[in-house]
Amino acid sequence: MRHKDDSKNEAIFQATMELINEVGLSDISMSKIAKRANLSSATIYVYFANKEDMLVKLYIxxxxxxxxxxxxxxxxxxxxxxxxxxxxxxxxxxxxxxxxxxxxxxxxxxxxxxxxxxxxxxxxxxxxxxxxxxxxxxxxxxxxxxxxxxxxxxxxxxxxxxxxxxxxxxxxxxxxxxxxxxxxxxxxxx
CATH class of the missing domain: 1.10.357.10 (Tetracycline Repressor, domain 2)
Incomplete structure (x- = not known):
């Protein structure tokens, strides 16, 4: 199991928020988020089960x-x-x-x-x-x-x-x- 890095988690949250504010919820994808956060898409799945899981955790x-x-x-x-x-x-x-x-x-x-x-x-x-x-x-x-x-x-x-x-x-x-x-x-x- 990979070690979770808080800075990567925060980068994912920040990238997600920026994208949602720029293009809206319907136009974001995990690949766009990964690209914005300068991470691989696979890395996001170390932190979150799916896009909904990530959005819930960001919202909370x-x-x-x-x-x-x-x-x-x-x-x-x-x-x-x-x-x-x-x-x-x-x-x-x-x-x-x-x-x-x-x-x-x-x-x-x-x-x-x-x-x-x-x-x-x-x-x-x-x-x-x-x-x-x-x-x-x-x-x-x-x-x-x-x-x-x-x-x-x-x-x-x-x-x-x-x-x-x-x-x-x-x-x-x-x-x-x-x-x-x-x-x-x-x-x-x-």
Whole structure:
């Protein structure tokens, strides 16, 4: 059995993400990924059983990185409003610092492949975030709505600002971020 090298694994992930962001999920192949990663196709199969296995592992890898950033420095000492703001700021930081990851997640999450691969299990990575929102509802700070619904009002405005930034429509600066933080808070607070 061949020894697995973490740098090769990362090169495969990076090549896959780049290709998906350039040409889309439907136009990638293991041979294209291998060529982009400067590896042989056979080497990829040392790390992954097939393309679906590789995509699942890449998706989970990126979601784990994203979840760690989103919950960074969230703790019970913060008010519900401060928690929501920190979550939104953390989300924006992750997206702006990791454009390739974000674009990959955007494309992958809207793909029919997502349902086929049953990737909803990644929700457990965000349990701490859900718990903070639940506590905010219990304290009477937030509207008594589904937690996912409340989080959506915090996360999607950030993604829309980031997308506009990436497309050159306008800069995702502090003023704009502060505006969407205020609007999101106004939408979810009780």
């Amino acid at each position: 890898n990126v979601k784990e990185k994203m979840s760690r950033q989103m919950i960074h420095e969230l703790d019970d000492s913060l008010s519900t409003q401060e928690l929501c703001e920190r979550f939104m700021r953390n989300s924006m930081k992750f997206i702006l610092d990791n454009k390739d990851y974000f674009m990959f997640l955007e494309q992958f999450s809207t793909s029919p492949l997502m349902d086929k691969l049953c990737l909803e299990d990644t929700a457990t990575m965000f349990i701490p975030l859900h718990e903070f929102i639940e506590k905010g509802k219990q304290k009477g700070d937030l509207k008594p709505l589904d937690t996912v619904f409340l989080l959506t009002y915090c996360y999607f405005p950030v993604t829309q600002l980031a997308k506009a930034h990436f497309k050159g429509r306008f800069e995702a600066n502090e003023d704009r971020l502060q505006q969407i933080i205020r609007m999101s808070w106004d939408a979810i607070r009780l």
